[in-house]
Protein backbone atom coordinates (compact mmCIF):
# COMPACT_ATOMS: atom_id res chain seq x y z
CA UNK A 1 0.00 0.00 0.00
CA UNK A 2 1.05 3.62 -0.35
CA UNK A 3 0.99 3.88 3.41
CA UNK A 4 3.51 1.02 3.75
CA UNK A 5 5.72 2.69 1.16
CA UNK A 6 5.54 5.90 3.12
CA UNK A 7 6.58 4.02 6.28
CA UNK A 8 9.58 2.47 4.49
CA UNK A 9 10.57 5.87 3.13
CA UNK A 10 10.27 7.33 6.64
CA UNK A 11 12.73 4.78 7.94
CA UNK A 12 15.36 5.44 5.28
CA UNK A 13 14.88 9.20 5.28
CA UNK A 14 14.92 9.40 9.07
CA UNK A 15 18.21 7.53 9.04
CA UNK A 16 19.61 9.84 6.38
CA UNK A 17 18.38 13.18 7.64
CA UNK A 18 18.51 12.49 11.30
CA UNK A 19 20.48 15.31 12.90
CA UNK A 20 21.11 16.67 9.41
CA UNK A 21 22.85 20.04 9.42
CA UNK A 22 20.02 21.36 7.29
CA UNK A 23 17.40 20.40 9.84
CA UNK A 24 15.65 23.50 11.08
CA UNK A 25 16.74 24.66 14.52
CA UNK A 26 13.77 25.45 16.72
CA UNK A 27 14.96 27.43 19.74
CA UNK A 28 17.60 26.60 22.35
CA UNK A 29 18.51 22.94 22.74
CA UNK A 30 19.72 20.90 25.70
CA UNK A 31 23.10 22.64 25.63
CA UNK A 32 21.34 25.84 26.77
CA UNK A 33 20.99 24.38 30.28
CA UNK A 34 23.86 23.82 32.71
CA UNK A 35 23.78 22.03 36.04
CA UNK A 36 24.84 24.05 39.09
CA UNK A 37 27.03 22.22 41.64
CA UNK A 38 25.11 21.91 44.89
CA UNK A 39 26.03 20.96 48.48
CA UNK A 40 27.71 17.61 49.10
CA UNK A 41 25.44 14.79 50.15
CA UNK A 42 26.59 11.68 52.01
CA UNK A 43 25.62 9.00 49.53
CA UNK A 44 26.90 6.26 47.25
CA UNK A 45 26.08 5.63 43.59
CA UNK A 46 24.38 2.44 44.80
CA UNK A 47 21.89 4.54 46.82
CA UNK A 48 20.43 6.08 43.66
CA UNK A 49 16.95 5.05 42.59
CA UNK A 50 16.44 5.65 38.89
CA UNK A 51 12.77 4.64 38.94
CA UNK A 52 10.04 6.99 37.86
CA UNK A 53 6.29 6.83 38.28
CA UNK A 54 3.97 7.88 35.46
CA UNK A 55 1.01 6.41 33.54
CA UNK A 56 -0.02 4.56 36.69
CA UNK A 57 3.12 2.42 36.69
CA UNK A 58 6.68 2.29 38.00
CA UNK A 59 9.44 2.33 35.40
CA UNK A 60 12.98 1.18 36.14
CA UNK A 61 14.42 3.94 33.91
CA UNK A 62 13.26 7.49 33.09
CA UNK A 63 13.56 6.95 29.32
CA UNK A 64 11.96 4.69 26.72
CA UNK A 65 11.98 3.89 23.02
CA UNK A 66 9.57 6.27 21.29
CA UNK A 67 7.10 5.55 18.48
CA UNK A 68 8.65 4.83 15.11
CA UNK A 69 7.36 2.14 12.95
CA UNK A 70 5.11 -0.69 11.89
CA UNK A 71 2.98 -1.29 8.83
CA UNK A 72 5.54 -2.63 6.36
CA UNK A 73 7.89 -5.57 5.86
CA UNK A 74 11.01 -3.54 6.69
CA UNK A 75 9.37 -2.20 9.81
CA UNK A 76 8.58 -5.69 11.14
CA UNK A 77 12.30 -6.37 11.47
CA UNK A 78 12.97 -2.94 13.00
CA UNK A 79 10.15 -3.37 15.52
CA UNK A 80 11.31 -6.90 16.36
CA UNK A 81 14.87 -5.66 16.99
CA UNK A 82 13.76 -2.63 19.01
CA UNK A 83 11.47 -4.78 21.17
CA UNK A 84 14.21 -7.34 21.82
CA UNK A 85 16.59 -4.59 22.93
CA UNK A 86 13.84 -3.02 25.07
CA UNK A 87 13.22 -6.41 26.70
CA UNK A 88 16.92 -6.95 27.43
CA UNK A 89 17.37 -3.44 28.88
CA UNK A 90 14.05 -3.27 30.76
CA UNK A 91 12.74 -0.27 28.79
CA UNK A 92 9.20 0.61 27.81
CA UNK A 93 8.49 1.06 24.11
CA UNK A 94 5.94 2.75 21.89
CA UNK A 95 5.02 1.49 18.41
CA UNK A 96 4.49 3.67 15.33
CA UNK A 97 1.07 4.78 14.19
CA UNK A 98 -1.21 1.75 13.94
CA UNK A 99 -3.79 3.30 11.62
CA UNK A 100 -2.47 1.29 8.64
CA UNK A 101 -3.07 -1.98 10.51
CA UNK A 102 -6.64 -0.97 11.35
CA UNK A 103 -7.35 -0.82 7.62
CA UNK A 104 -5.14 -3.69 6.45
CA UNK A 105 -4.98 -6.71 8.78
CA UNK A 106 -1.94 -8.11 6.94
CA UNK A 107 0.06 -5.34 8.65
CA UNK A 108 -0.94 -6.35 12.20
CA UNK A 109 2.01 -8.70 12.55
CA UNK A 110 4.51 -5.85 12.18
CA UNK A 111 3.15 -4.41 15.45
CA UNK A 112 2.32 -7.63 17.26
CA UNK A 113 5.95 -8.72 17.03
CA UNK A 114 6.69 -6.04 19.63
CA UNK A 115 4.51 -7.80 22.23
CA UNK A 116 5.94 -11.17 21.20
CA UNK A 117 9.51 -10.00 21.81
CA UNK A 118 8.75 -7.97 24.94
CA UNK A 119 6.03 -10.06 26.61
CA UNK A 120 6.21 -8.40 30.05
CA UNK A 121 7.08 -4.94 28.76
CA UNK A 122 5.19 -1.70 29.18
CA UNK A 123 4.05 -1.07 25.59
CA UNK A 124 2.43 2.07 24.24
CA UNK A 125 -0.01 2.01 21.32
CA UNK A 126 -0.08 4.94 18.86
CA UNK A 127 -2.78 6.64 16.77
CA UNK A 128 -3.71 10.11 15.55
CA UNK A 129 -5.97 12.31 17.66
CA UNK A 130 -8.90 11.93 15.25
CA UNK A 131 -9.40 8.19 15.83
CA UNK A 132 -12.65 7.19 17.55
CA UNK A 133 -12.66 5.07 20.71
CA UNK A 134 -13.35 1.88 18.70
CA UNK A 135 -10.05 2.32 16.85
CA UNK A 136 -8.27 3.19 20.08
CA UNK A 137 -9.58 -0.04 21.63
CA UNK A 138 -8.47 -2.04 18.57
CA UNK A 139 -4.97 -0.50 18.62
CA UNK A 140 -4.63 -1.32 22.33
CA UNK A 141 -5.84 -4.90 21.80
CA UNK A 142 -3.46 -5.37 18.84
CA UNK A 143 -0.36 -5.24 21.09
CA UNK A 144 -2.01 -5.71 24.49
CA UNK A 145 -0.87 -2.15 25.19
CA UNK A 146 -0.40 -0.67 28.67
CA UNK A 147 -1.04 2.90 27.46
CA UNK A 148 -1.81 4.73 24.22
CA UNK A 149 -0.37 7.92 22.78
CA UNK A 150 -2.47 10.05 20.45
CA UNK A 151 -0.42 12.40 18.30
CA UNK A 152 -1.55 15.97 17.72
CA UNK A 153 0.71 16.67 14.76
CA UNK A 154 -0.76 19.72 13.06
CA UNK A 155 2.58 20.89 11.63
CA UNK A 156 3.45 17.45 10.28
CA UNK A 157 0.08 17.00 8.57
CA UNK A 158 0.22 20.44 6.98
CA UNK A 159 3.77 19.76 5.76
CA UNK A 160 2.48 16.69 3.89
CA UNK A 161 0.80 17.39 0.57
CA UNK A 162 -1.51 14.42 1.25
CA UNK A 163 -1.83 15.14 4.99
CA UNK A 164 -5.00 16.01 6.89
CA UNK A 165 -6.54 19.43 6.54
CA UNK A 166 -9.34 18.98 9.09
CA UNK A 167 -8.46 19.06 12.77
CA UNK A 168 -11.55 18.48 14.91
CA UNK A 169 -9.65 16.87 17.74
CA UNK A 170 -10.73 18.31 21.08
CA UNK A 171 -14.09 16.58 21.60
CA UNK A 172 -12.64 13.30 20.40
CA UNK A 173 -9.68 13.55 22.75
CA UNK A 174 -12.04 14.17 25.69
CA UNK A 175 -14.13 11.12 24.74
CA UNK A 176 -11.12 8.85 24.25
CA UNK A 177 -9.58 9.97 27.56
CA UNK A 178 -12.87 9.25 29.34
CA UNK A 179 -13.37 5.83 27.74
CA UNK A 180 -9.91 4.38 27.12
CA UNK A 181 -9.19 1.27 29.21
CA UNK A 182 -5.52 2.34 29.52
CA UNK A 183 -3.83 5.71 30.28
CA UNK A 184 -3.83 8.19 27.39
CA UNK A 185 -0.85 10.37 26.42
CA UNK A 186 -1.37 13.40 24.15
CA UNK A 187 1.77 13.81 22.04
CA UNK A 188 3.20 16.53 19.80
CA UNK A 189 5.67 15.39 17.17
CA UNK A 190 8.36 18.03 16.74
CA UNK A 191 6.88 21.49 17.21
CA UNK A 192 6.67 21.60 20.99
CA UNK A 193 3.96 23.11 23.19
CA UNK A 194 3.45 26.60 24.61
CA UNK A 195 1.80 27.41 27.97
CA UNK A 196 -1.74 27.96 26.64
CA UNK A 197 -1.73 24.70 24.67
CA UNK A 198 -0.39 22.84 27.71
CA UNK A 199 -3.14 24.32 29.91
CA UNK A 200 -5.81 23.44 27.37
CA UNK A 201 -4.63 19.85 26.97
CA UNK A 202 -4.08 19.40 30.71
CA UNK A 203 -7.72 20.37 31.29
CA UNK A 204 -8.68 17.28 29.27
CA UNK A 205 -7.01 15.25 32.05
CA UNK A 206 -4.82 12.93 29.98
CA UNK A 207 -2.51 10.61 31.96
CA UNK A 208 0.46 12.54 30.50
CA UNK A 209 1.40 15.08 27.86
CA UNK A 210 4.41 14.52 25.58
CA UNK A 211 5.69 18.00 24.70
CA UNK A 212 7.32 16.71 21.47
CA UNK A 213 9.68 19.64 21.02
CA UNK A 214 11.84 20.70 18.10
CA UNK A 215 15.51 20.02 17.40
CA UNK A 216 15.02 16.28 17.20
CA UNK A 217 14.02 14.27 14.18
CA UNK A 218 12.25 16.75 11.94
CA UNK A 219 9.24 15.04 10.51
CA UNK A 220 8.03 18.06 8.65
CA UNK A 221 11.45 18.06 6.96
CA UNK A 222 11.26 14.35 6.21
CA UNK A 223 7.79 14.73 4.72
CA UNK A 224 8.92 17.57 2.51
CA UNK A 225 11.94 15.62 1.24
CA UNK A 226 9.78 12.60 0.57
CA UNK A 227 7.40 14.73 -1.44
CA UNK A 228 9.83 15.06 -4.33
CA UNK A 229 7.63 17.21 -6.52
CA UNK A 230 7.48 19.56 -3.55
CA UNK A 231 3.79 20.01 -4.11
CA UNK A 232 3.48 21.74 -0.78
CA UNK A 233 6.38 24.15 -0.26
CA UNK A 234 5.13 25.31 3.10
CA UNK A 235 7.72 27.06 5.27
CA UNK A 236 7.11 26.28 8.93
CA UNK A 237 10.42 27.69 10.19
CA UNK A 238 8.96 30.46 12.42
CA UNK A 239 6.67 27.95 14.17
CA UNK A 240 7.45 25.88 17.23
CA UNK A 241 9.31 25.51 20.50
CA UNK A 242 12.24 23.31 21.41
CA UNK A 243 11.85 20.51 23.94
CA UNK A 244 13.71 22.56 26.55
CA UNK A 245 11.47 25.60 25.94
CA UNK A 246 8.34 23.44 26.08
CA UNK A 247 9.39 22.05 29.47
CA UNK A 248 9.92 25.60 30.78
CA UNK A 249 6.47 26.46 29.41
CA UNK A 250 5.09 23.52 31.39
CA UNK A 251 6.70 24.78 34.60
CA UNK A 252 5.42 28.31 33.97
CA UNK A 253 1.88 27.07 33.26
CA UNK A 254 2.03 24.95 36.45
CA UNK A 255 -0.18 22.30 34.88
CA UNK A 256 -1.29 19.13 36.65
CA UNK A 257 -0.49 16.70 33.83
CA UNK A 258 2.87 14.94 34.08
CA UNK A 259 5.14 15.81 31.15
CA UNK A 260 7.12 13.48 28.92
CA UNK A 261 10.10 15.04 27.13
CA UNK A 262 10.74 13.90 23.56
CA UNK A 263 12.51 15.57 20.66
CA UNK A 264 16.29 15.63 20.31
CA UNK A 265 17.12 13.43 23.30
CA UNK A 266 20.34 11.85 22.09
CA UNK A 267 22.35 11.30 25.29
CA UNK A 268 21.87 10.50 28.96
CA UNK A 269 22.89 14.11 29.67
CA UNK A 270 19.86 15.25 27.65
CA UNK A 271 17.71 12.90 29.76
CA UNK A 272 19.10 14.40 33.00
CA UNK A 273 18.50 17.97 31.77
CA UNK A 274 14.91 17.12 30.84
CA UNK A 275 14.33 15.62 34.31
CA UNK A 276 15.86 18.71 35.94
CA UNK A 277 13.35 20.77 33.91
CA UNK A 278 10.52 18.76 35.43
CA UNK A 279 9.83 15.97 32.92
CA UNK A 280 8.64 12.77 34.65
CA UNK A 281 10.21 10.67 31.91
CA UNK A 282 11.74 11.03 28.45
CA UNK A 283 11.91 9.11 25.20
CA UNK A 284 14.07 8.91 22.11
CA UNK A 285 13.36 7.79 18.56
CA UNK A 286 15.88 9.04 15.98
CA UNK A 287 19.02 8.43 18.03
CA UNK A 288 18.10 4.85 18.86
CA UNK A 289 17.02 4.18 15.28
CA UNK A 290 20.29 5.59 13.98
CA UNK A 291 22.36 3.30 16.21
CA UNK A 292 20.23 0.30 15.23
CA UNK A 293 20.24 0.97 11.48
CA UNK A 294 23.87 2.04 11.04
CA UNK A 295 25.29 -0.45 13.58
CA UNK A 296 23.36 -3.36 15.11
CA UNK A 297 20.89 -4.43 17.79
CA UNK A 298 23.79 -5.27 20.12
CA UNK A 299 25.26 -1.77 19.56
CA UNK A 300 21.90 -0.29 20.55
CA UNK A 301 21.76 -2.51 23.62
CA UNK A 302 25.28 -1.35 24.54
CA UNK A 303 24.32 2.31 24.04
CA UNK A 304 21.32 1.93 26.36
CA UNK A 305 23.42 0.07 28.94
CA UNK A 306 25.92 2.94 28.82
CA UNK A 307 23.06 5.35 29.62
CA UNK A 308 21.95 3.06 32.44
CA UNK A 309 25.44 2.98 33.90
CA UNK A 310 25.92 6.75 33.61
CA UNK A 311 22.56 7.82 35.06
CA UNK A 312 23.16 6.87 38.74
CA UNK A 313 26.65 8.42 38.51
CA UNK A 314 25.28 11.69 37.14
CA UNK A 315 22.55 11.70 39.78
CA UNK A 316 25.20 11.24 42.47
CA UNK A 317 27.12 14.18 40.98
CA UNK A 318 23.97 16.25 41.45
CA UNK A 319 23.14 14.92 44.92
CA UNK A 320 19.93 13.35 43.64
CA UNK A 321 18.96 9.97 45.09
CA UNK A 322 15.65 10.00 43.19
CA UNK A 323 14.29 11.32 39.91
CA UNK A 324 12.17 13.73 41.98
CA UNK A 325 15.38 15.12 43.57
CA UNK A 326 16.65 15.88 40.06
CA UNK A 327 13.68 18.21 39.50
CA UNK A 328 14.99 20.30 42.41
CA UNK A 329 18.53 20.69 41.05
CA UNK A 330 19.37 24.35 40.33
CA UNK A 331 20.28 25.14 36.74
CA UNK A 332 21.60 27.98 34.61
CA UNK A 333 19.83 29.04 31.42
CA UNK A 334 21.91 30.33 28.54
CA UNK A 335 20.92 33.89 27.55
CA UNK A 336 18.68 32.89 24.64
CA UNK A 337 16.79 30.41 26.82
CA UNK A 338 16.46 32.91 29.67
CA UNK A 339 15.18 35.43 27.13
CA UNK A 340 12.49 32.92 26.15
CA UNK A 341 11.67 32.31 29.82
CA UNK A 342 11.34 36.07 30.44
CA UNK A 343 8.85 36.35 27.56
CA UNK A 344 6.62 33.54 28.85
Ligand code: FMN
Pocket residue numbers: 010011014066067068069095096097126151187188189190212215216217262263264265283284285286287289
Ligand atom coordinates in the same frame (compact mmCIF):
# COMPACT_ATOMS: atom_id res chain seq x y z
N1 FMN B 1 5.59 9.48 16.13
C1 FMN B 1 4.31 9.06 16.21
O1 FMN B 1 3.57 9.50 17.11
N2 FMN B 1 3.82 8.13 15.32
C2 FMN B 1 4.61 7.60 14.35
O2 FMN B 1 4.14 6.77 13.58
C3 FMN B 1 5.97 8.02 14.26
N3 FMN B 1 6.79 7.50 13.31
C4 FMN B 1 8.12 7.83 13.33
C5 FMN B 1 9.01 7.20 12.45
C6 FMN B 1 10.37 7.46 12.49
C7 FMN B 1 11.29 6.76 11.54
C8 FMN B 1 10.87 8.42 13.44
C9 FMN B 1 12.35 8.73 13.52
C10 FMN B 1 10.00 9.05 14.29
C11 FMN B 1 8.62 8.79 14.26
N4 FMN B 1 7.73 9.41 15.13
C12 FMN B 1 6.42 8.99 15.19
C13 FMN B 1 8.16 10.50 16.01
C14 FMN B 1 8.90 10.00 17.23
O3 FMN B 1 8.08 9.20 18.04
C15 FMN B 1 9.42 11.19 18.06
O4 FMN B 1 8.32 11.88 18.61
C16 FMN B 1 10.26 12.14 17.21
O5 FMN B 1 11.08 11.42 16.31
C17 FMN B 1 11.15 13.04 18.07
O6 FMN B 1 12.05 12.28 18.84
P1 FMN B 1 13.61 12.11 18.43
O7 FMN B 1 14.17 13.49 18.26
O8 FMN B 1 14.21 11.35 19.55
O9 FMN B 1 13.64 11.37 17.13
